[in-house]
Amino acid sequence: xxxxxxxxxxxxxxxxxxxxxxxxxxxxxxxxxxxxxxxxxxxxxxxxxxxxxxxxxxxxxxxxxxxxxxxxxxxxxxxxxxxxxxxxxxxxxxxxxxxxxxxxxxxxxxxxxxxxxxxxxxxxxxxxxxxxxxxxxxxxxxxxxxxxxxxxxxxxxxxxxxxxxxxxxxxxxxxxxxxxxxxxxxxxxxxxxxxxxxxxxxxxxxxxxxxxxxxxxxxxxxxxxxxxxxxxxxxxxxxxxxxxxxxxxxxxxxxxxxxxxxxxxxxxxxxxxxxxxxxxxxxxxxxxxxxxxxxxxxxxxxxxxxxxxxxxxxxxxxxxxxxxxxxxxxxxxxxxxxxxxxxxxxxxxxxxxxxxxxxxxxxxxxxxxxxxxxxxxxxxxxxxxxxxxxxxxxxxxxxxxxxxxxxxxxxxxxxxxxxxxxxxxxxxxxxxxxxxxxxxxxxxxxxxxxxxxxxxxxxxx
Amino acid sequence: xxxxxxxxxxxxxxxxxxxxxxxxxxxxxxxxxxxxxxxxxxxxxxxxxxxxxxxxxxxxxxxxxxxxxxxxxxxxxxxxxxxxxxxxxxxxxxxxxxxxxxxxxxxxxxxxxxxxxxxxxxxxxxxxxxxxxxxxxxxxxxxxxxxxxxxxxxxxxxxxxxxxxxxxxxxxxxxxxxxxxxxxxxxxxxxxxxxxxxxxxxxxxxxxxxxxxxxxxxxxxxxxxxxxxxxxxxxxxxxxxxxxxxxxxxxxxxxxxxxxxxxxxxxxxxxxxxxxxxxxxxxxxxxxxxxxxxxxxxxxxxxxxxxxxxxxxxxxxxxxxxxxxxxxxxxxxxxxxxxxxxxxxxxxxxxxxxxxxxxxxxxxxxxxxxxxxxxxxxxxxxxxxxxxxxxxxxxxxxxxxxxxxxxxxxxxxxx
Numbered sequence: 001x002x003x004x005x006x007x008x009x010x011x012x013x014x015x016x017x018x019x020x021x022x023x024x025x026x027x028x029x030x031x032x033x034x035x036x037x038x039x040x041x042x043x044x045x046x047x048x049x050x051x052x053x054x055x056x057x058x059x060x061x062x063x064x065x066x067x068x069x070x071x072x073x074x075x076x077x078x079x080x081x082x083x084x085x086x087x088x089x090x091x092x093x094x095x096x097x098x099x100x101x102x103x104x105x106x107x108x109x110x111x112x113x114x115x116x117x118x119x120x121x122x123x124x125x126x127x128x129x130x131x132x133x134x135x136x137x138x139x140x141x142x143x144x145x146x147x148x149x150x151x152x153x154x155x156x157x158x159x160x161x162x163x164x165x166x167x168x169x170x171x172x173x174x175x176x177x178x179x180x181x182x183x184x185x186x187x188x189x190x191x192x193x194x195x196x197x198x199x200x201x202x203x204x205x206x207x208x209x210x211x212x213x214x215x216x217x218x219x220x221x222x223x224x225x226x227x228x229x230x231x232x233x234x235x236x237x238x239x240x241x242x243x244x245x246x247x248x249x250x251x252x253x254x255x256x257x258x259x260x261x262x263x264x265x266x267x268x269x270x271x272x273x274x275x276x277x278x279x280x281x282x283x284x285x286x287x288x289x290x291x292x293x294x295x296x297x298x299x300x301x302x303x304x305x306x307x308x309x310x311x312x313x314x315x316x317x318x319x320x321x322x323x324x325x326x327x328x329x330x331x332x333x334x335x336x337x338x339x340x341x342x343x344x345x346x347x348x349x350x351x352x353x354x355x356x357x358x359x360x361x362x363x364x365x366x367x368x369x370x371x372x373x374x375x376x377x378x379x380x381x382x383x384x385x386x387x388x389x390x391x392x393x394x395x396x397x398x399x400x401x402x403x404x405x406x407x408x409x410x411x412x413x414x415x416x417x418x419x420x421x422x423x424x425x426x427x428x429x430x431x432x433x434x435x436x437x438x439x440x441x442x443x444x445x446x447x448x449x450x451x452x453x454x455x456x457x458x459x460x461x
Numbered sequence: 462x463x464x465x466x467x468x469x470x471x472x473x474x475x476x477x478x479x480x481x482x483x484x485x486x487x488x489x490x491x492x493x494x495x496x497x498x499x500x501x502x503x504x505x506x507x508x509x510x511x512x513x514x515x516x517x518x519x520x521x522x523x524x525x526x527x528x529x530x531x532x533x534x535x536x537x538x539x540x541x542x543x544x545x546x547x548x549x550x551x552x553x554x555x556x557x558x559x560x561x562x563x564x565x566x567x568x569x570x571x572x573x574x575x576x577x578x579x580x581x582x583x584x585x586x587x588x589x590x591x592x593x594x595x596x597x598x599x600x601x602x603x604x605x606x607x608x609x610x611x612x613x614x615x616x617x618x619x620x621x622x623x624x625x626x627x628x629x630x631x632x633x634x635x636x637x638x639x640x641x642x643x644x645x646x647x648x649x650x651x652x653x654x655x656x657x658x659x660x661x662x663x664x665x666x667x668x669x670x671x672x673x674x675x676x677x678x679x680x681x682x683x684x685x686x687x688x689x690x691x692x693x694x695x696x697x698x699x700x701x702x703x704x705x706x707x708x709x710x711x712x713x714x715x716x717x718x719x720x721x722x723x724x725x726x727x728x729x730x731x732x733x734x735x736x737x738x739x740x741x742x743x744x745x746x747x748x749x750x751x752x753x754x755x756x757x758x759x760x761x762x763x764x765x766x767x768x769x770x771x772x773x774x775x776x777x778x779x780x781x782x783x784x785x786x787x788x789x790x791x792x793x794x795x796x797x798x799x800x801x802x803x804x805x806x807x808x809x810x811x812x813x814x815x816x817x818x819x820x821x822x823x824x825x826x827x828x829x830x831x832x833x834x835x836x837x838x839x840x841x842x843x844x845x846x847x848x849x850x851x852x853x854x855x856x857x858x859x860x861x862x863x864x865x866x867x868x869x870x871x872x873x874x875x876x
Contacts, residue, residue, distance in 0.1 A: 181644035198643035212607020245600030416704035420793030
């Protein structure tokens with residue numbers, strides 16, 4: 001495919017050089033070396049991708065009250081699958097509620113709740129194969145809201161069976177932190193077993209990396225044509241140079257890479273009107289020559305259908321595809337809108353159908369749909385809330401009680417193979433200091449007690 | 462496509478005489494004359510380059526990795542005369558033959574590369590494995606990271622080291638830290654980023670830089686700089702197969718000027734090890750890349766100064782035994798070899814093309830003064846580029862040439 005496209009391009013190019021110049025008498029003879037564009041004699045500037053003043057439309061399946069749109073094709077889901085979607089969506093605020101409260105008690109250094117993207121994350125996770133390679137970076141960056149975006153995308157991991165103990169292990173940085181041995185800030189999850197590449201803080205860096213992952217999948221015989229690379233990012237991250245680089249790479253060097261942009265209208269405090277002047281992120285896709293769709297990110301079934309079809313296109317074309325999910329979170333940071341919120345939402349949702357802002361909650365919308373099918377009721381809701389709260393609390397208490405990894409792990413995994421002399425020497429220097437002060441200098445003593453083995457593996461001669 | 466790219470990319474067409482380069486027969490074993498216009502004429506007569514089969518096969522620390530005879534035997538092995546770009550190409554060809562996951566990519570690599578290092582590889586291995594990328598350095602390195610994270614071997618090329626900075630974030634924040642931050646679950650050990658480096662005689666600000674110092678503080682990365690064709694092949698194969706991401710910087714003036722007999726078999730040379738090229742007991746000269754040859758010339762000049770500068774070289778110094786060390790790996794560097802040498806000689810001169818302030822020499826001299834404090838008989842001396850950008854018409858007076866090195870040796874010996 002690569003060869004063919006390169007060949008056809010160079011053929012086009014050489015033909016252009018070899019042919020004598022022709023007068024542009026009709027639109028058909030516009031032969032320029034780098035484009036198949038027609039020649040026109042009327043000066044006309046253009047702007048919108050869709051022509052005229054039309055913005056790119058948003059694909060939706062359920063209306064705000066959970067009713068299927070007349071012409072919409074419903075995805076083929078049964079009760080069990082619908083329940084699984086809903087339960088996974090609800091698990092995100094259940095985690096929010098617990099972690100937000102314990103943060104207020106000072107048990108973890110920071111936490112922040114965020115509502116509104118459950119459908120985007122769980123709907124897309126459900127539209128993927130469980131062994132598609134996922135790359136994530138948080139969508140927003142600021143001192144006190146660092147974890148907003150990443151946390152939502154942890155839903156992909158939860159969908160794939162990442163345990164609550166592993167979630168807590170990472171947040172507490174305890175010895176069960178399989179994501180990173182307590183080295184990264186909370187909510188920087190990762191699990192090779194679940195095909196979820198470890199999250200890091202620098203924005204957008206995963207976007208070109210995903211193209212490389214997609215290309216590797218295409219070159220791996222047992223995964224070629226079966227798996228795609230999936231890359232999540234927010235509309236703020238799409239302003240980084242790596243966004244341009246990544247989409248360019250994955251389209252030009254054909255790589256089955258599915259880009260999912262979560263456009264929630266805000267990057268921390270910066271509204272999207274200060275982030276871009278064009279028609280969102282979706283408008284950029286066609287510029288890179290890739291299939292693009294905009295979807296209602298509060299409609300879990302629309303996201304599911306869109307991602308499924310985007311994935312199919314990725315595999316068929318072996319090239320990048322872009323999905324922009326609009327989740328129009330009404331405010332970027334909603335601290336304090338906590339545990340009781342969704343209990344009350346359920347009731348208000350039915351009584352205040354006219355209030356679109358309130359009803360346009362992804363969970364309420366899907367719950368109303370399930371209720372209309374007879375798949376859900378308030379008893380099930382109470383049971384679920386109760387169960388999830390208990391499960392989260394149990395994992396939380398367990399995570400809180402575990403010690404950290406061994407202190408020596410501060411120095412491991414920097415390199416593979418022979419350890420460089422500088423690391424060896426510096427570890428020995430710390431060991432000597434610990435032997436000298438570790439049992440008497442209170443701040444160190446207190447800290448050492450938190451580690452498995454209390455740093456003794458370093459302190460021994 | 463290639464035509465378009467070349468036309469739109471001024472930065473490569475000016476630098477290298479492509480017309481002249483095309484006259485070279487790529488598979489020829491015939492050596493071509495070194496570029497007379499360069500500032501490293503000493504390369505042509507260097508005794509450090511191995512001109513016969515036997516010495517090439519007995520390259521110190523050579524590790525035969527092929528299927529053939531046992532790893533120590535040299536009988537039955539052959540060599541071929543290669544310049545540095547041919548040796549680099551040979552290494553990549555071997556890596557791709559042995560490893561189906563290995564791919565080579567970068568700007569303009571498909572037609573052979575602007576320095577010919579990938580000549581014929583696309584024809585040999587197909588465009589699926591040797592391909593051009595769009596002109597985006599952050600994209601190239603990011604793409605390579607993704608490939609390597611999947612366990613594949615990614616050999617990326619940044620056209621000039623001067624243009625590696627757009628990829629600084631991907632190299633420093635990503636490639637170097639992925640193993641550590643993921644607790645060892647993910648790594649990009651399969652990533653090697655090749656890039657031409659150092660001055661070329663007329664490269665100006667952006668075709669001359671030596672940015673190895675920027676990367677020296679990046680835990681998790683390795684940095685390797687070869688001095689010759691044998692070294693380029695062995696160290697590149699070592700880098701490609703090293704389980705860590707490696708920045709492999711090729712001194713571009715040596716691409717055509719350094720020629721030696723290179724073993725045709727698969728072999729590698731160890732990373733993290735310096736090599737003592739000339740043994741001596743009076744002073745240690747430490748360098749890497751192109752300046753290796755300026756140092757060699759400086760040592761010859763010390764022993765037999767040309768008449769024009771004879772009066773500046775005290776006769777008492779002319780029989781001084783200078784020890785010359787090629788550092789080869791910048792990170793992690795071989796502190797053991799350097800410390801041992803300086804403890805013996807008591808004097809150290811460090812030579813590099815990059816500017817002095819916070820250059821690699823700064824780190825080395827700090828460590829050496831800590832470790833060799835009682836043995837040092839003179840201050841550690843650094844001969845480097847000045848702390849200026851590399852102005853086109855001023856290059857002769859910017860780079861640490863043989864005369865500046867000679868002067869530093871004399872001053873250090875007479876301190």
